[in-house]
């Protein structure tokens with residue numbers, strides 16, 4: 020639409036939005052690796068397949084071919100990105116308590132309190148407009164980037180090009196993932212072109228996610244909103260834009276105002292059918308009656324829940340797992356990042372920050388009750404009956420792959436953040 024001449028690009032480079040993360044010095048802890056993201060690899064200018072692709076997307080989108088060729092040609096292969104994208108070795112023990120400890124800590128809670136206080140009216144406006152409660156938004160932005168402090172230090176174009184053209188072939192879904200990242204790279208170039216911004220400037224995660232909310236380019240194009248009304252949508256420097264965009268994302272995935280994300284659950288050993296309960300993984304499937312009939316017991320407000328439920332299992336290494344009854348809203352949180360551990364960390368961080376708000380007198384104890392969880396208890400019920408483990412648990416579904424019934428990840432529609440699981444910490448850490 021507005022093809023750039025080389026001259027324009029050079030000018031744009033100088034005028035590029037201050038955008039992405041001047042302040043970001045490290046990748047988020049969950050994804051952090053000791054390597055410096057600044058290590059540079061071979062430029063893609065010499066990669067025929069990549070340059071052919073550049074010509075194709077230039078033609079398809081009416082972009083200036085030289086602009087696209089220069090952008091792709093100067094993108095660099097990053098071996099670190101390939102390594103970070105490798106799936107965790109099978110047999111790696113999942114450990115909720117260890118995972119939790121990475122995100123629920125005094126530093127993050129204090130930063131969340133500050134963020135909530137500074138953005139309280141915006142968070143309330145987002146709830147009015149989109150129906151998504153503040154603590155969920157605060158939980159997401161805290162887990163993703165520690166409230167903008169860790170937005171990633173990889174050059175986005177390097178990360179996306181590496182994953183588009185050199186996705187690790189050992190990955191079980193390499194072809195699909197490679198196609199996905201080519202779509203994201205195309206979206207990224209379109210965004211930068213539309214903004215008149217330098218495609219080599221933005222920094223982000225090793226998967227190319229950007230800003231306080233770590234949106235992939237396709238998600239930026241589709242769900243990001245200008246929530247502070249300054250005429251620009253900037254998730255790296257505008258907390259309001261990040262807040263509105265996260266809320267808009269959740270609304271689009273069907274967040275239901277007022278519905279708890281989960282309920283505590285306990286087991287009746289006599290009739291427990293854990294295999295059947297875990298078979299659908301995190302996809303809410305069971306009515307309260309069928310849940311109960313299979314030995315998963317609910318209480319209080321959960322008994323009046325109308326929609327379907329899922330039994331969410333959180334493993335604890337060699338210790339007994341914990342379980343909660345996930346609602347459709349729990350499932351919506353996993354559309355942001357396909358992991359039940361991630362969703363639970365978001366919920367718990369939001370709850371903790373909310374409690375800090377109450378303790379500081381910034382929220383009344385009677386403020387509309389916490390819709391993130393029915394129970395106050397920070398994660399419920401160990402319910403460690405530890406019956407025989409199910410013969411064939413739907414392992415792994417909640418840690419990277421969407422359940423089969425879930426909407427397939429069409430271009431621009433998958434999780435806002437990288438469509439790969441956050442690596443779980445080693446059991447000992």
Ligand SMILES: [Ca+2]
Pocket residue numbers: 244245246247248249250251252253257260
């Ligand atoms: Ca804005």
